Amino acid sequence: MGITSDRAIERHYKCDRNGKPDLVIEGGTIVTVKDDMPVIKNGRVEISGRSISRILSHEERMACPTDCSDVIVADGTIVMPGLVNCHTHSAMTLFRGMADDLPLKKWLFEKIFPAEATFLSPETAYLGSLLACIEMLASGTTCFMDGYFFEDSLAHAALETGIRVIAGQGVIDFPAPGIPDPSANILVAREFAEKWSGFSDLIKPAIFCHSPVTCSGKTLSYACETCRVLGIPLFIHLSETRLEVEEVIRKSGKRPAHYLDSLGILDENLVAVHNVYLDESEIDLLASKGVRTVHAPESNMKLASGMAPISKMISRGLRPGLGTDGCASNNNLDMFGEMDTAAKAAKIQAGDPTVMSSKTLLKMVTSWGSAVGGLNGQIGTIEVGKEADVIIVDAKRPHMRPLYDPISSLVYCAGGSDVRDVIVAGKILMKDRKFLAIEPSDIIKEIKRLGGLIEKSLLQAQVAGI
Ligand SMILES: [Zn+2]
CATH class of the missing domain: 3.20.20.140 (Metal-dependent hydrolases)
Known part of the structure; x- marks a missing residue:
């Protein structure tokens, strides 16, 4: 990018600063899933409150350092709608x-x-x-x-x-x-x-x-x-x-x-x-x-x-x-x-x-x-104004490389366990595969107990010929 356009970007983004975002996803390949499926490499997604407030290309991002304290570093990942x-x-x-x-x-x-x-x-x-x-x-x-x-x-x-x-x-x-x-x-x-x-x-x-x-x-x-x-x-x-x-x-x-x-x-x-x-x-x-x-x-x-x-x-x-x-x-x-x-x-x-x-x-x-689901104006794409339901998929794992076409890799290579971070309506629910507000092991322990009771009851019914 030339000097003129760099300056233009800087001018534009200096003018565009209307308060700090609450959360920033910095880096990563952004798969927007908008109509013509644009993909933004090494971009940035800014989230204010519940919504996506700004999406920056790599060049724009370089011209506009973030001043947000809550930053998710997403290098080597795919950032996409939930x-x-x-x-x-x-x-x-x-x-x-x-x-x-x-x-x-x-x-x-x-x-x-x-x-x-x-x-x-x-x-x-x-x-x-x-x-x-x-x-x-x-x-x-x-x-x-x-x-x-x-x-x-x-x-x-x-x-x-x-x-x-x-x-x-x-x-x-x-x-x-x-x-x-x-x-x-x-x-x-x-x-x-x-x-x-x-x-x-x-x-x-x-x-x-x-x-x-x-x-x-x-x-x-x-x-x-x-x-x-x-x-x-x-x-x-x-x-x-x-x-x-x-x-x-x-x-x-x-x-x-x-x-x-x-x-x-x-x-x-x-x-x-x-x-x-x-x-x-x-x-x-x-x-x-x-x-x-x-x-x-x-x-x-x-x-x-x-x-x-x-x-x-x-x-x-x-x-x-x-x-x-x-x-x-x-x-x-x-x-x-x-x-x-x-x-x-x-x-x-x-x-x-x-x-x-x-x-x-x-x-x-x-x-x-x-x-x-009746929510088409609200979620489903990475787009300014949409609610921030965003997931970050780890694309550094062996089965995700090389990454020629991120859309193809998401469909044919990725699995659910590659999801690293999960955000719903601007709130981080899972970070680095750890839930922030709930404890899955407590739920799984209870399920184990209930599963045992169901299994015992099924066995008893089988023995009784029910
Ligand atoms: Zn069904």
């Missing part, structure tokens, strides 16, 4: 590894539903959710979309750990944990949503209807209407299995997306998860109605449900987020692993290595994901 996990059931961490290698129907009806009925309580759901929150933060997820029972416990766990969440109280037309009378399911969800609306900037409520098979048309319509009145999103599992599609057709004469449309619930407020068996007309229908969609390939693969036509969905204008699903069908919440799997599975599905590029995957877990 990841958005668009679908999980947090407290299911309690059932991680408990019922693997089973078909979905057997897994769900013979293992998961009975385990939930026996072991889920507000206390165990809180503990399982705490475990999920620390697992997600430690692997770079700063925002997630959850749908389960005892969602109040999940919201408290999120509050405790400082992670951002869109929390959907579960609705199903059977007696469920915390809701013995299914006729009260929407009422419980409504009370949850009203309690948490406006309670914390980091927690947004939602309603989660389990599926078009496990919720009646009446329940789905009522949930949709409640969500519209409260201005909150409605989540649903859609077309997850072939059996589900067949059952919906048998009962309604329509494919699942057309069935939901006939109920009047397909709109921009609906978040449809899985979408494995969408046909061409259903993809177009979801796109034309602006439905938000979520892809959860690892769970679909583990339960051999199938694979959503994800590259076709994107080519028709849908902008899906990516989700891990719950820990009983994944079995982890690592969004870096999910990106890698999603890219490779789509390539083998299409017989085309050019589909689902690393840029597309990175958008799915950041900018598109934040839009799926």
Whole structure:
């Protein structure tokens, strides 16, 4: 850079000093994930309060020494937006590894539903959710979309750990944990949503209807209407299995997306998860109605449900987020692993290595994901004015070098354990892989105790032939 432009930069930045930032990330390769995916090498991100206040290139940074006392040195790292996990059931961490290698129907009806009925309580759901929150933060997820029972416990766990969440109280037309009378399911969800609306900037409520098979048309319509009145999103599992599609057709004469449309619930407020068996007309229908969609390939693969036509969905204008699903069908919440799997599975599905590029995957877990969560103006990119949900990924480890293309390396080389620092809304939650405000070992100790009790109880049931 020449003398003239150096001086111009100096002049500009001297003029631009409007108070000191509260936190500065100095150095590192900044992957902004803005539309044209600009990458800034050896730059600086300044944070004031909750928000990103300034982003400097290397040259600008050199011309403008920082006077902030709170500096994170990020040389040799990748600085990027925090990841958005668009679908999980947090407290299911309690059932991680408990019922693997089973078909979905057997897994769900013979293992998961009975385990939930026996072991889920507000206390165990809180503990399982705490475990999920620390697992997600430690692997770079700063925002997630959850749908389960005892969602109040999940919201408290999120509050405790400082992670951002869109929390959907579960609705199903059977007696469920915390809701013995299914006729009260929407009422419980409504009370949850009203309690948490406006309670914390980091927690947004939602309603989660389990599926078009496990919720009646009446329940789905009522949930949709409640969500519209409260201005909150409605989540649903859609077309997850072939059996589900067949059952919906048998009962309604329509494919699942057309069935939901006939109920009047397909709109921009609906978040449809899985979408494995969408046909061409259903993809177009979801796109034309602006439905938000979520892809959860690892769970679909583990339960051999199938694979959503994800590259076709994107080519028709849908902008899906990516989700891990719950820990009983994944079995982890690592969004870096999910990106890698999603890219490779789509390539083998299409017989085309050019589909689902690393840029597309990175958008799915950041900018598109934040839009799926209804937070697109707020998070999802490194951009001035956005909330400072930022993660710093260690790029000095052997599997990250050489670093020709940081976006490609994030998708195909990085893992959750490469995340070094985590910031949510301007607050450092994890620094050098150490949590600052919570003690994970205390949570893990409690989980170990609870896991022991669950295991003992399962063994006793097995011996008794239950
Ligand atoms: Zn799910």
